[in-house]
Amino acid sequence: MTLQSQAVSDFQKATQHYIAGLPLDRGAWLTDHRWSAVTRFSDLGFPDKRQEAWRYTSIEGLLKQGFVTSDSDMEVVGTEFEHHFLDGPTAGRVVFVDGAFQPSLSDTHVPGVRINNLRSAMETSDLETLKSVGTLSGPGTHGFSALNMATMRDGALIRVSAGLRLDAPIDLVSISTSSASGRAMRPRHLIVLEQDAEATLVERYLSTSDNAYFTNLVCEVLLEERASLVHQRVQQESPSAYHLADLHIELQADASYRGVNLAIGGAWSRTKIGNSFAAPGASCELHGLYLAGEGQLVDFHLDVDHGVPGCDSRENFRGILYGNGRAVFDGRILVQKQAQKSSAHLSNANLMLSRRAEIDTKPQLEILADDVMCSHGTTVGQIDPQALFYLRSRGLSEERARRLLCLGFASEILEQFESGSLQDHLAELIQQKIGSETKGAS
Amino acid sequence: MLRIRDLRTSVEGKEILKGIDLEVKAGEVHAVMGPNGSGKSTLAHVLAGRDGYQVTGGDVEFLGQDLLDLEVEERAHKGLFLAMQYPVELPGVNNLTFLRESLNAVRRARGEEEMDAVGFMKLVRRKADEVKLDHKLLKRSVNAGFSGGEKKRNEILQMAMLEPRLAILDETDSGLDIDALRTVADGVNMMRSPERALIVVTHYQRLLEYIEPDHLHVLAGGRIVHSGGKELAFELEERGYGWLLEENAA
Ligand SMILES: Nc1ncnc2c1ncn2[C@@H]1O[C@H](COP(=O)(O)OP(=O)(O)O)[C@@H](O)[C@H]1O
Ligand SMILES: [Mg+2]
Numbered sequence: 001m002t003l004q005s006q007a008v009s010d011f012q013k014a015t016q017h018y019i020a021g022l023p024l025d026r027g028a029w030l031t032d033h034r035w036s037a038v039t040r041f042s043d044l045g046f047p048d049k050r051q052e053a054w055r056y057t058s059i060e061g062l063l064k065q066g067f068v069t070s071d072s073d074m075e076v077v078g079t080e081f082e083h084h085f086l087d088g089p090t091a092g093r094v095v096f097v098d099g100a101f102q103p104s105l106s107d108t109h110v111p112g113v114r115i116n117n118l119r120s121a122m123e124t125s126d127l128e129t130l131k132s133v134g135t136l137s138g139p140g141t142h143g144f145s146a147l148n149m150a151t152m153r154d155g156a157l158i159r160v161s162a163g164l165r166l167d168a169p170i171d172l173v174s175i176s177t178s179s180a181s182g183r184a185m186r187p188r189h190l191i192v193l194e195q196d197a198e199a200t201l202v203e204r205y206l207s208t209s210d211n212a213y214f215t216n217l218v219c220e221v222l223l224e225e226r227a228s229l230v231h232q233r234v235q236q237e238s239p240s241a242y243h244l245a246d247l248h249i250e251l252q253a254d255a256s257y258r259g260v261n262l263a264i265g266g267a268w269s270r271t272k273i274g275n276s277f278a279a280p281g282a283s284c285e286l287h288g289l290y291l292a293g294e295g296q297l298v299d300f301h302l303d304v305d306h307g308v309p310g311c312d313s314r315e316n317f318r319g320i321l322y323g324n325g326r327a328v329f330d331g332r333i334l335v336q337k338q339a340q341k342s343s344a345h346l347s348n349a350n351l352m353l354s355r356r357a358e359i360d361t362k363p364q365l366e367i368l369a370d371d372v373m374c375s376h377g378t379t380v381g382q383i384d385p386q387a388l389f390y391l392r393s394r395g396l397s398e399e400r401a402r403r404l405l406c407l408g409f410a411s412e413i414l415e416q417f418e419s420g421s422l423q424d425h426l427a428e429l430i431q432q433k434i435g436s437e438t439k440g441a442s
Numbered sequence: 443m444l445r446i447r448d449l450r451t452s453v454e455g456k457e458i459l460k461g462i463d464l465e466v467k468a469g470e471v472h473a474v475m476g477p478n479g480s481g482k483s484t485l486a487h488v489l490a491g492r493d494g495y496q497v498t499g500g501d502v503e504f505l506g507q508d509l510l511d512l513e514v515e516e517r518a519h520k521g522l523f524l525a526m527q528y529p530v531e532l533p534g535v536n537n538l539t540f541l542r543e544s545l546n547a548v549r550r551a552r553g554e555e556e557m558d559a560v561g562f563m564k565l566v567r568r569k570a571d572e573v574k575l576d577h578k579l580l581k582r583s584v585n586a587g588f589s590g591g592e593k594k595r596n597e598i599l600q601m602a603m604l605e606p607r608l609a610i611l612d613e614t615d616s617g618l619d620i621d622a623l624r625t626v627a628d629g630v631n632m633m634r635s636p637e638r639a640l641i642v643v644t645h646y647q648r649l650l651e652y653i654e655p656d657h658l659h660v661l662a663g664g665r666i667v668h669s670g671g672k673e674l675a676f677e678l679e680e681r682g683y684g685w686l687l688e689e690n691a692a
Contacts, residue, residue, distance in 0.1 A: 389492050390530040394544035394600060395518035395551065404543065408534030408583070 037149035099185035136248035162194035181211035193227035207238035223255035253279035260416035280310035292325030321357035450499035460664035476661035519551030521607030532584035598629035627652030
């Protein structure tokens with residue numbers, strides 16, 4: 001048996017076992033969904049390199065690691081999690097540790113915002129909340145997301161009431177501890193903003209260990225008419241972790257979504273963001289910054305679908321690569337025939353700090369309408385020697401000068417994390433990460 | 443303070459500086475003039491330590507040390523400053539952060555304490571006023587989208603902050619209107635002190651009406667072909683460089 005088919009059969013068994021073992025009061029409502037996802041998984045298997053979307057991103061290491069065991073009730077090790085919370089005022093906090101919701105660490109009482117978690121919604125058969133789960137993702141677009149649907153256990157369910165404007169961010173943080181070692185966590189989040197609602201959601205994945213584990217996550221975002229969401233995402237997993245995120249966004253008329261993604265952790269990470277416009281007048285901005293160093297792979301796939309007229313999309317991603325780090329950037333924009341008066345712009349810039357680093361960047365614009373404004377641009381470059389000389393001639397060491405230039409390169413994206421203290425914190429993380437790499441080109 | 447002896451420099455195999463001799467003492471202001479392409483910027487860059495220039499002969503002593511042996515930042519630490527003809531834009535690098543980092547790097551090297559945020563802000567505001575740099579530009583990215591005049595004022599601000607022992611200004615006056623020119627000249631005159639020397643590279647005699655140099659040198663074809671006092675500027679204004687080049691060729 002090949003690694004692939006062995007893995008498929010292992011996962012099938014484990015998944016069927018998992019579902020069959022679920023108590024009736026825990027997720028019975030979703031059992032149909034789960035079984036259809038199992039069928040889906042059997043049909044799809046795991047993605048492989050023959051599929052264009054996975055051409056540069058091998059899952060072999062991930063399958064070898066196994067991660068067949070998913071998150072069951074693990075003992076939460078350590079109790080000091082508060083310092084991971086966002087600074088400053090928040091409009092609610094949802095904390096997961098090793099995949100499980102932590103009521104004592106969370107703050108779900110925000111007037112006008114319904115904050116729940118998937119597990120308790122399943123336990124109480126809260127159909128009103130659950131009915132939207134999976135509407136965007138379906139049973140899964142590849143084997144991993146099908147497994148997420150089949151065995152999902154917990155996640156955040158957030159609904160912001162019509163017309164409500166939150167002036168502080170919602171803090172959604174998932175922390176992995178050493179107990180997560182060797183396991184898969186399959187969180188599933190659902191974020192709904194009703195008509196005219198405005199909110200900021202900060203969604204982070206952190207780790208207190210450097211163990212290997214697998215976050216296999218699906219997040220669905222539904223914005224109703226004129227709703228507006230700022231979605232700030234940080235992937236800062238353990239250096240040995242695997243992280244796979246599928247983000248589905250749907251925008252109703254005149255809704256606006258602005259997302260910023262920072263990928264800095266993990267040994268292997270892949271984020272797929274799919275956006276579809278359901279009605280005219282909506283806008284979607286996706287920003288991102290990825291760093292990949294020695295032994296790391298980071299992959300972003302964007303899929304923006306203009307299926308209706310009069311929507312705007314803008315993607316701006318930047319990458320810093322060093323050591324033998326590898327990154328994949330795949331930005332696909334489809335403007336369908338009927339989607340006149342669309343505007344779609346895509347840009348991807350990469351800063352290579354080492355000759356051994358690798359980037360595969362592939363903008364794909366498929367434009368079938370004729371009355372549109374579209375552009376794309378991709379760059380791969382090194383640190384500008386003139387800029388380096390300028391800084392050094394003012395007394396900065398070469399290392400310090402390189403760091404400052406890297407941060408300068410990143411700043412356009414970091415600014416999208418509006419909070420000053422979060423920006424400072426992330427800038428500090430970036431400096432630590434690239435620290436020794438800036439001593440000289442290798 | 444600075445002694446250049448028979449300095450020869452090539453760029454991409456082509457000899458640009460063909461034996462420069464120059465001595466600058468503390469307290470002096472030297473002007474360097476000369477036609478385009480004569481090697482003025484090359485000389486300034488070699489002194490500041492920029493890559494890509496091969497020194498093929500001669501030596502440079504700065505404050506008793508072999509200057510050419512030092513790294514770029516070490517030269518800055520020792521008190522060398524180059525205001526560049528084309529200041530580099532650094533998108534995303536905040537001007538204040540940059541100024542503070544360089545000031546503290548130079549202070550550390552001098553064995554002084556780093557300046558705290560409050561002290562730094564006071565100082566930078568005062569100096570920015572002196573060089574008439576809009577405070578808004580302090581919060582922006584270094585030189586990014588600055589006008590030509592703003593970039594040059596920003597160079598003068600850096601010089602005023604770092605208080606170098608030897609400042610080289612490479613055509614800081616080029617492309618400036620008369621107001622900006624006066625500001626630059628005032629900035630330079632403010633820096634004049636018995637402990638400090640300045641080398642002002644300029645294309646125009648205009649600047650020298652405001653900054654009176656002690657010595658004036660004409661650089662042509664990679665050599666200093668003539669040296670004199672400030673009155674030489676007026677002669678050059680009237681007669682151009684032609685007569686010097688002919689004299690030199692003869
Ligand atoms: N980086 C470079 N590569 C190739 N040629 C150069 C470079 N820098 C300067 N030069 C050449 O060296 C000569 C002197 O240039 P420069 O020092 O800039 O003159 P100036 O500042 O007096 O106008 C010119 O012929 C110029 O073309
Ligand atoms: Mg020049």
